Amino acid sequence: MRDKYDKKTLFLEIFAILLALLFLVPFYFVIVNSLKSFSEILVDAAALPNKFLFSNYVKVWDILNFPRVFVNSLIITVFSNIGIVIISSMASWKMVRTPGNFSKILFIFFVSAMVIPFQTVMIPLVKLGGMLGIMNSIPGIIIMYFGFGVPLSLFLYHGFVKSVPVEIEEAARIDGCSQFAVFWRIVFPLLKPITVTVIILNTLWIWNDYLLPLLVLQDESIRTIPLATSSFFAQYTKQWDMGLAALVMGITPIIIFFLFLQKHIIKGIAAGSIK
Amino acid sequence: MESTVKKNSNTENNTTIKTTKKTSKKMKKFLSYAAFVGPALLFFIVIQIIPFFMGVYYSFTSWNGVSSAVEWIGFDNYKQIFTNDPKYYDSFEFTTKFMFAAVVISNIIGFTFALILNAALKTKNVLRTVFFLPNVIGGLLLGFIWQFIFVRGFSAVGDLTNIDFFQLPWLGDASTAFWGIVIVFAWQISGYMMVIYIAALQGIDTSLIEAAKIDGASLYQMITKIIIPLILPAFTICFFLTISMAFKIFDLNLSLTGGGPFNSTQSVAINIYQEAFTYNNYGVGSTKAIIFFIIVAVFTTVQVMVTKRKEVEA
Numbered sequence: 001m002r003d004k005y006d007k008k009t010l011f012l013e014i015f016a017i018l019l020a021l022l023f024l025v026p027f028y029f030v031i032v033n034s035l036k037s038f039s040e041i042l043v044d045a046a047a048l049p050n051k052f053l054f055s056n057y058v059k060v061w062d063i064l065n066f067p068r069v070f071v072n073s074l075i076i077t078v079f080s081n082i083g084i085v086i087i088s089s090m091a092s093w094k095m096v097r098t099p100g101n102f103s104k105i106l107f108i109f110f111v112s113a114m115v116i117p118f119q120t121v122m123i124p125l126v127k128l129g130g131m132l133g134i135m136n137s138i139p140g141i142i143i144m145y146f147g148f149g150v151p152l153s154l155f156l157y158h159g160f161v162k163s164v165p166v167e168i169e170e171a172a173r174i175d176g177c178s179q180f181a182v183f184w185r186i187v188f189p190l191l192k193p194i195t196v197t198v199i200i201l202n203t204l205w206i207w208n209d210y211l212l213p214l215l216v217l218q219d220e221s222i223r224t225i226p227l228a229t230s231s232f233f234a235q236y237t238k239q240w241d242m243g244l245a246a247l248v249m250g251i252t253p254i255i256i257f258f259l260f261l262q263k264h265i266i267k268g269i270a271a272g273s274i275k
Numbered sequence: 276m277e278s279t280v281k282k283n284s285n286t287e288n289n290t291t292i293k294t295t296k297k298t299s300k301k302m303k304k305f306l307s308y309a310a311f312v313g314p315a316l317l318f319f320i321v322i323q324i325i326p327f328f329m330g331v332y333y334s335f336t337s338w339n340g341v342s343s344a345v346e347w348i349g350f351d352n353y354k355q356i357f358t359n360d361p362k363y364y365d366s367f368e369f370t371t372k373f374m375f376a377a378v379v380i381s382n383i384i385g386f387t388f389a390l391i392l393n394a395a396l397k398t399k400n401v402l403r404t405v406f407f408l409p410n411v412i413g414g415l416l417l418g419f420i421w422q423f424i425f426v427r428g429f430s431a432v433g434d435l436t437n438i439d440f441f442q443l444p445w446l447g448d449a450s451t452a453f454w455g456i457v458i459v460f461a462w463q464i465s466g467y468m469m470v471i472y473i474a475a476l477q478g479i480d481t482s483l484i485e486a487a488k489i490d491g492a493s494l495y496q497m498i499t500k501i502i503i504p505l506i507l508p509a510f511t512i513c514f515f516l517t518i519s520m521a522f523k524i525f526d527l528n529l530s531l532t533g534g535g536p537f538n539s540t541q542s543v544a545i546n547i548y549q550e551a552f553t554y555n556n557y558g559v560g561s562t563k564a565i566i567f568f569i570i571v572a573v574f575t576t577v578q579v580m581v582t583k584r585k586e587v588e589a
């Protein structure tokens with residue numbers, strides 16, 4: 001298949017480019033119309049704006065309290081990621097290095113929970129969260145993400161640790177390193193490729209998550225981007241001029257993240273799914 | 276005599292030292308296991324496993340979420356749901372239909388993209404990025420974006436071109452709203468599936484393809500007889516992912532149609548959410564959630580078993 005560039009390939013290429021343009025059309029509509037006045041959108045949504053209007057963005061920036069919600073989303077995503085990486089890499093390493101029935105059963109216990117839909121645990125979780133005092137707080141939701149993130153991340157680490165040679169660790173043990181030192185100084189750096197995958201998968205999930213924040217975060221000051229966007233739409237129904245500006249603002253951070261790290265992301269997604 | 280006693284006590288001493296040494300070693304081993312595995316296990320149990328079993332319990336109660344009294348009512352909730360809850364039944368019907376349409380379409384598109392991008396195109400990397408792009412946007416924002424496309428964008432294109440497709444009522448009508456959600460889901464997920472299929476295609480031994488070419492196999496034969504059988508594991512994964520994502524659809528559904536028109540596109544996840552948090556029927560909501568869990572578990576296990584068996588046969 002990887003042969004010379006002939007006419008057939010050229011046609012295929014043109015076809016693929018047209019498809020890609022078609023794929024991007026929704027972005028065209030959203031961006032173009034976010035720069036128009038409301039009446040101009042109603043006249044013709046397909047045309048370019050007569051004059052670029054940035055006032056929508058200025059208004060929405062304040063209504064959404066964008067810097068605030070952006071920072072909230074960022075804090076939740078970053079700290080959830082750190083915690084998930086630490087606890088699941090440690091657990092999976094120990095489980096792989098302690099063969100036996102107990103580790104095996106524990107692994108199955110973790111992994112089989114992946115079939116539990118979030119909707120099945122959400123109702124009691126709200127009750128339990130209230131009892132534990134972790135509702136309506138950013139540290140609280142981060143703790144919840146630890147719990148929900150563990151199964152998949154542990155599964156990915158578990159598969160990877162198996163391929164890491166034991167000999168290096170044994171040598172370090174003989175030299176008198178403690179278990180923690182062996183793990184953090186020697187093993188963890190070797191896990192970097194799968195750590196990247198784990199972080200990418202968890203970031204896309206947590207950053208975009210809507211339902212858990214909806215249940216947990218009530219105060220306006222701790223809302224995330226998806227929460228703020230949905231309450232904006234509930235309040236300003238059909239006011240597309242501002243609504244579209246809100247959407248563009250909402251998707252920009254994650255798209256920038258993606259474009260910067262796209263090679264890692266696409267590789268990581270493929271690696272994470274095939275394992 | 277004395278000496279033998281001494282000897283005895285000596286050996287006794289030795290064994291106690293040995294056993295304490297042994298237990299302390301065991302203890303140490305246990306402690307280090309607990310230190311490494313404990314945190315993950317703790318968070319996992321508190322956040323997922325305990326609520327899961329609480330949910331099983333609540334499904335047999337009439338709890339309303341507010342009162343402290345939780346009354347045990349046996350299978351009443353289950354009976355009520357199975358005999359007298361057409362809305363829940365409808366939401367299952369919608370979700371199942373949606374799942375089939377969404378799984379088939381997004382996998383066909385994803386696989387086709389992968390085949391195209393596996394050729395020696397010059398713009399391969401850019402195209403891959405473009406096709407994957409919608410997948411990084413969350414379902415909620417995506418739903419709002421497409422609400423605008425369907426309501427304003429399509430009608431604008433329809434006015435320009437007079438093509439019937441763009442002049443349909445889309446989100447305003449039950450059958451087109453259904454396809455509206457399928458389109459958006461496919462737009463979001465196809466790129467993801469494509470990435471998995473590409474990874475699988477790159478693992479194929481090119482000499483097999485060359486051999487088939489020399490034997491004069493047509494493109495269709497090559498895809499169905501050689502490529503697909505060789506990458507069946509990728510199909511298992513992609514079907515598993517799309518089935519579970521489609522079945523649990525919530526955000527996109529909520530922001531695109533809100534379940535409308537007339538609840539015709541209400542997914543099970545939305546139905547459960549409303550039962551619990553809009554109508555405050557936590558008991559019934561829990562029952563619905565447990566039934567949902569059982570169906571999702573059965574569906575995904577059966578699918579994995581079936582496709583795995585195909586893998587073995589191939």
